[in-house]
Amino acid sequence: MGRIQLKSVTKSFGDVQVIPPLDLTIEDGEFTVFVGPSGCGKSTLLRLIAGLEDITTGHIEIDGKDATDLVPAKRGLAMVFQSYALYPHMSVRKNIAFPLKMAKMDKAEIDRRIEAAASVLNLTDYLDRRPGQLSGGQRQRVAIGRAIVREPAAFLFDEPLSNLDAALRVGMRLEISELHKRLATTMIYVTHDQVEAMTMADKIVVLQAGVIEQVGSPLELYQRPRNTFVAGFIGSPKMNLITGAEAQKHDATTIGIRPEHIEISQTEGVWKGKIGVSEHLGSDTFFHIQTDVSKEPLTVRAAGEMSLGYGAEVYLSPRTEHLHRFDAQGLRLG
Amino acid sequence: MARAVTPQRKILTTLVAWIIGLLIFFPIFWTILTSFKTEAQAINDPPLFLFFDWTLENYAVVQERSDYMRFLWNSVIIAGGSTLLGVLIAVPAAWSMAFVPSRRTKDILLWMLSTKMLPAVGVLYPISLLFVEFNLLDTRIGLIVVLMLINLPIIVWMLYTYFREIPGEILEAARMDGATLKEEILYVLTPMAIPGIASTVLLNIILAWNEAFWTLNLTAAQAAPLTAFIASYSSPEGLFFAKLSAASTMAIAPILILGWFSQKQLVRGLTFGAVK
Numbered sequence: 001m002g003r004i005q006l007k008s009v010t011k012s013f014g015d016v017q018v019i020p021p022l023d024l025t026i027e028d029g030e031f032t033v034f035v036g037p038s039g040c041g042k043s044t045l046l047r048l049i050a051g052l053e054d055i056t057t058g059h060i061e062i063d064g065k066d067a068t069d070l071v072p073a074k075r076g077l078a079m080v081f082q083s084y085a086l087y088p089h090m091s092v093r094k095n096i097a098f099p100l101k102m103a104k105m106d107k108a109e110i111d112r113r114i115e116a117a118a119s120v121l122n123l124t125d126y127l128d129r130r131p132g133q134l135s136g137g138q139r140q141r142v143a144i145g146r147a148i149v150r151e152p153a154a155f156l157f158d159e160p161l162s163n164l165d166a167a168l169r170v171g172m173r174l175e176i177s178e179l180h181k182r183l184a185t186t187m188i189y190v191t192h193d194q195v196e197a198m199t200m201a202d203k204i205v206v207l208q209a210g211v212i213e214q215v216g217s218p219l220e221l222y223q224r225p226r227n228t229f230v231a232g233f234i235g236s237p238k239m240n241l242i243t244g245a246e247a248q249k250h251d252a253t254t255i256g257i258r259p260e261h262i263e264i265s266q267t268e269g270v271w272k273g274k275i276g277v278s279e280h281l282g283s284d285t286f287f288h289i290q291t292d293v294s295k296e297p298l299t300v301r302a303a304g305e306m307s308l309g310y311g312a313e314v315y316l317s318p319r320t321e322h323l324h325r326f327d328a329q330g331l332r333l334g
Numbered sequence: 335m336a337r338a339v340t341p342q343r344k345i346l347t348t349l350v351a352w353i354i355g356l357l358i359f360f361p362i363f364w365t366i367l368t369s370f371k372t373e374a375q376a377i378n379d380p381p382l383f384l385f386f387d388w389t390l391e392n393y394a395v396v397q398e399r400s401d402y403m404r405f406l407w408n409s410v411i412i413a414g415g416s417t418l419l420g421v422l423i424a425v426p427a428a429w430s431m432a433f434v435p436s437r438r439t440k441d442i443l444l445w446m447l448s449t450k451m452l453p454a455v456g457v458l459y460p461i462s463l464l465f466v467e468f469n470l471l472d473t474r475i476g477l478i479v480v481l482m483l484i485n486l487p488i489i490v491w492m493l494y495t496y497f498r499e500i501p502g503e504i505l506e507a508a509r510m511d512g513a514t515l516k517e518e519i520l521y522v523l524t525p526m527a528i529p530g531i532a533s534t535v536l537l538n539i540i541l542a543w544n545e546a547f548w549t550l551n552l553t554a555a556q557a558a559p560l561t562a563f564i565a566s567y568s569s570p571e572g573l574f575f576a577k578l579s580a581a582s583t584m585a586i587a588p589i590l591i592l593g594w595f596s597q598k599q600l601v602r603g604l605t606f607g608a609v610k
Contacts, residue, residue: 050510052506052509052510072510073511073512073513077510079506079507081503081507085501085503085507087522088504088526089526098508098511098521099511099512102511102517103512146507146511150511
């Protein structure tokens with residue numbers, strides 16, 4: 001079990017309130033991702049749940065029991081840190097055994113669990129090495145191993161992949177998702193990378209300045225962003241946000257249209273523009289196009305390979321059924 | 335661009351380094367040399383360098399006149415005991431300053447260090463009175479406590495700088511893993527800080543070993559360490575340089591050997607915090 005509830009939780013450092021009153025429920029078995037720009041309070045929120053920081057006011061409940069004043073170890077949660085935080089003076093085996101030893105578990109059971117975790121994580125051949133002799137990906141797996149042997153109520157991940165190179169990151173992303181499917185344990189995952197959020201999450205919590213901007217499934221957030229912040233944050237490349245006269249035509253202060261929802265044509269269309277930089281990925285082509293409707297160049301996606309010269313004149317047509325409308329406060333209309 | 339070092343420059347700096355090194359080493363060297371001379375040769379003018387009748391007579395006399403082993407044992411107990419006690423107190427203190435600093439941590443550290451700027455003689459009276467009151471005069475335990483207190487600021491400072499190099503996330507991981515504060519310090523922090531603790535211990539053994547003010551003032555016969563042993567040869571009977579040198583050599587030999595074998599840790603200790 002691992003249902004975590006935050007009830008009017010706040011956190012202040014001195015006079016600075018980093019988390020204004022916040023309510024959130026994370027259901028048992030859910031993969032929840034906290035995402036937001038750096039400094040948005042997502043790591044702090046995770047540390048509050050872990051018990052590494054004390055909350056200023058409010059309550060945290062884990063499986064219906066008040067955990068507000070419990071020390072980290074008594075909350076039944078396991079954490080994987082950004083820096084892995086392995087014990088450098090212990091072998092992989094001892095690293096993984098450490099939480100079990102602290103729990104005074106008997107030797108045979110400890111060995112059984114280490115073997116099981118090592119085989120799941122492909123670490124069997126490395127059990128007697130020190131962390132310093134392992135690659136980044138292996139260290140990450142040891143950190144995960146140390147977390148899973150405890151059979152915690154929930155896993156907390158604090159930007160676990162940000163120290164890995166891009167290729168490894170994609171691999172580990174899949175491994176963690178796979179692990180979640182297999183263990184069906186609650187996981188809370190903090191990242192600033194919206195791609196990680198979109199690909200892994202059952203539920204995404206978008207944070208900005210300690211405030212929850214929106215909670216929902218990846219597709220909900222993608223299709224119906226509640227405000228301009230979420231609209232701009234979720235999706236890659238970013239949604240085009242247009243203000244001014246063009247937005248007014250749609251009775252909105254701001255309109256948003258995703259790069260894949262704009263048709264590009266050399267002959268006819270609603271907006272006229274000039275091709276700037278083109279990015280050719282093979283599977284897609286992204287054009288950055290300067291138009292009259294917006295000061296910022298618009299990003300447009302064309303499926304497959306498409307070549308248009310720098311400075312070429314083109315016409316763009318937004319697919320109106322995919323148009324997002326926002327009011328003066330940046331909140332979604334309709 | 336890397337700084338270019340010409341061969342000439344390298345020779346020059348090497349030469350300067352050697353000269354400074356020899357200059358620092360010279361008094362020790364001369365002491366050792368003198369200890370093998372006769373009393374007459376020791377005060378010969380001009381001084382004799384290597385060509386004299388080498389003799390072990392001084393060592394024999396010193397050995398005969400005083401119980402070297404007892405002084406040595408006292409030194410070992412006092413230096414070792416005060417360092418050990420100091421480390422036991424300083425580890426938790428440095429832990430709290432390094433990992434849960436408050437707004438005043440920096441001030442406290444500076445204040446602690448400032449006590450080292452106080453001339454020792456300033457507190458001689460109160461400490462002597464306390465020693466009399468608690469019957470600690472000429473006891474090893476009394477000296478252990480005083481020397482521990484004298485060196486504690488340095489031990490705390492050194493450990494603090496070493497602990498600061500240890501990532502806090504590792505200690506948080508231990509906390510998440512269910513380690514109590516004691517287990518966290520014992521199984522995670524201390525093993526990781528072993529090199530730092532070793533340098534601290536070494537440096538403080540040397541400081542305590544060489545400490546002369548308190549050891550001379552607070553001991554008579556029972557608890558007197560090697561510093562008192564040396565002092566007993568600069569006696570009112572007149573100066574016996576050769577014997578004094580022999581006693582000095584015997585007193586510094588153990589610590590010199592210890593220092594020789596632990597050069598690496600010592601260098602780290604002396605430059606504490608400066609180089610990683």
